[in-house]
Amino acid sequence: EIVMTQTPLSLSVTPGQPASISCKSSQNLHSAGKTYLYWYLQKPGQSPQLLIYEVSNRFSGVPDRFIGSGSGTDFTLKISRVEAEDVGVYYCGQSIQLPPTFGGGTKVEIK
């Protein structure tokens, strides 16, 4: 199965400052014109919610401060200006191959 590796494990960010999370996959996630890399946020006590699909497409209602980028096996989620509501655990995930797999998560907290 494809292994997804996220760094760092945790981030403490001052409101208004940027934050960046890295995700590396053990295999290329690109196929037939698409790259099957997703970003999810699980806020405290809530279910996960999709933020970004296919590397850089923001899901409906996701603020434009969330920016996904990358290609092949290396991906990044950037939050241009962190807000208090952005706290939680961020997961990257892939669906190019069964089983779908997730990274271990990055916990973001506010300083």
Add this chain to the structure above:
Amino acid sequence: QVQLVESGGRVVQVRPGTSLRISCAAAGFTFSSYGMQWVRQAPGKGLEWVAVIWYDGSKKYYSESVKGRFTVSRDNSKSALYLQMNSLRVEDTAVYYCATSSSTFDLWGRGTLVTVSS
């Protein structure tokens, strides 16, 4: 209201080796148009995909950790998704989320905590 609601209670406790079926009721959208999946999260841990079923039930896939023990099914006439879990193990203890399997329509239930303990 667009939602997925897992039934059987928010918390369920069972003994190792026993069986349990959890359900997920969909509302507010055309359930029969979407593939559906189960994803679980052990206490304090990350996300683990469990199973997926095609929109029409024609295909089903499982993680290696549950293959042969768990069965996913759906009833589109009732807008319902099911996960039959047999031969439960302590390591199956987790919150089980039902979710759509679509990048254009992402919806998750609130989850059911299944605790397997003697």
